[in-house]
């Protein structure tokens with residue numbers, strides 16, 4: 256009898272598993288069940304269809320069931336929901352959502368690629384007409400039709416994760432006035448607050464209104480449309496609401512079948528993506544795997560890991576010794592020409608996990624400044640304070656941000672250290688980078704610290720009475736905004752004004768970006784001063800402790 260591989264769910268994980276399974280085994284019978292109307296659709300492209308950047312819905316449908324049949328001899332059954340697994344009999348019960356008829360299907364290998372279900376807030380009004388989510392092609396069709404038919408002018412997006420922000424940007428592209436409501440004190444949770452801050456400013460500069468620390472408490476109908484209530488601030492009148500509060504693994508089937516669920520709520524699998532049943536695999540957003548950085552159980556909902564997991568599951572089913580290495584949560588998001596990206600863990604997550612770490616910030620250009628069009632990249636590198644292993648990185652800027660994060664993401668997966676970044680040989684010509692690329696410089700700064708050449712201070716030391724805070728920028732910069740209590744000794748005058756500085760007290764130096772303060776700290780340390788560096792620059796501190804900044808009165 257032919258080996259029967261049944262796959263439940265036909266998007267990133269399911270579709271890649273099916274195609275790979277066929278490439279490895281011509282003789283198997285492969286059947287894929289998808290309860291929605293499409294398989295292998297580009298969910299990542301949905302926000303851009305909302306915004307008409309991708310006007311044709313058909314462009315989001317990457318592979319049709321017919322193509323799966325022709326090209327791979329895979330039987331794809333859309334609008335078919337798998338409603339039950341009988342593990343003892345190795346069968347599933349499938350419901351045809353068109354006719355309602357049910358039947359039983361046998362399997363030798365079963366792959367659960369069921370993805371996620373959206374988090375629905377438990378507040379009144381989320382089912383009202385005019386309240387949408389953006390997860391499927393029919394969702395975007397409904398949203399687009401609503402905007403067009405009602406002539407919608409105002410929108411509220413609930414949730415400032417990357418999908419919420421992409422949807423907000425695209426609604427703004429269509430001319431809607433958009434308010435984002437977010438419960439957390441910042442946008443884009445994968446970033447630390449000082450890195451999210453320039454993103455927020457950019458969104459606001461592009462006309463979005465952002466309300467932070469405001470949880471959705473209800474939606475009601477009002478004369479002109481809908482009224483959104485939040486835990487902070489006045490109600491917001493709008494024509495439509497998009498809910499983008501995040502997702503959780505869709506584990507209904509797995510739970511019903513008694514498969515193990517991990518502590519983070521995803522289906523528990525081993526490195527070969529096998530569940531605790533030797534005939535059942537799980538892949539994609541529905542599973543819990545290991546965090547590459549900490550080794551702890553982790554769920555991420557991203558297309559890259561989902562497709563790679565689908566492929567690994569197919570390999571293992573075909574008898575190959577494939578292993579999934581784990582997830583690190585590498586994300587990128589483009590918003591009104593600004594890119595924000597991150598990989599690994601941020602400081603907030605590392606603190607929560609109790610993992611010791613250090614961070615450095617830098618603000619290099621994407622390529623040498625003398626070549627036209629250079630743009631600043633705000634880059635943060637987080638690393639282990641003993642060995643220098645890279646734990647995470649975040650970057651924000653208008654150009655080539657993704658390239659830097661991709662390099663560091665690869666380094667993290669290889670368990671590389673900041674010393675490896677320092678040594679990395681990367682592309683360089685004037686229009687592409689710099690002889691010391693941003694990634695090299697990040698490694699150098701961190702390595703300088705680990706070698707003892709760059710002692711770092713924490714920003715929460717700023718308030719201490721026993722240290723002298725020295726701002727080494729030029730007087731004009733100092734006057735425009737400095738940390739309260741700081742003394743201004745510009746780097747350009749430092750060597751002539753050494754007698755003004757104490758030798759019996761620690762000096763904390765800072766500047767605009769961390770570069771001049773490094774040079775100042777090196778000059779002072781070699782003259783016997785006790786000096787440490789406040790990295791990240793004034794912009795960084797402004798984002799975290801705006802109340803610390805004072806401006807000289809003219």
Ligand code: FAD
Pocket residue numbers: 263264265266267268269288289290291298299300301302335336337338368369370371389390391418505508538539540541556557558559561
């Ligand atoms: P899914 O894509 O969720 O597919 C699971 C499928 O299983 C669903 O179609 C569901 O109908 C089906 N299913 C579930 N239960 C059953 C059942 N019992 N019977 C039959 N079928 C079932 N990721 C990125 O990396 N980058 C991005 O830019 C990005 N943008 C995104 C934008 C949007 C708007 C959305 C919604 C997601 C985005 N993602 C992005 C996330 C990415 O799309 C997902 O990580 C990826 O699709 C996960 O693939 P999956 O196969 O695990 O699950």
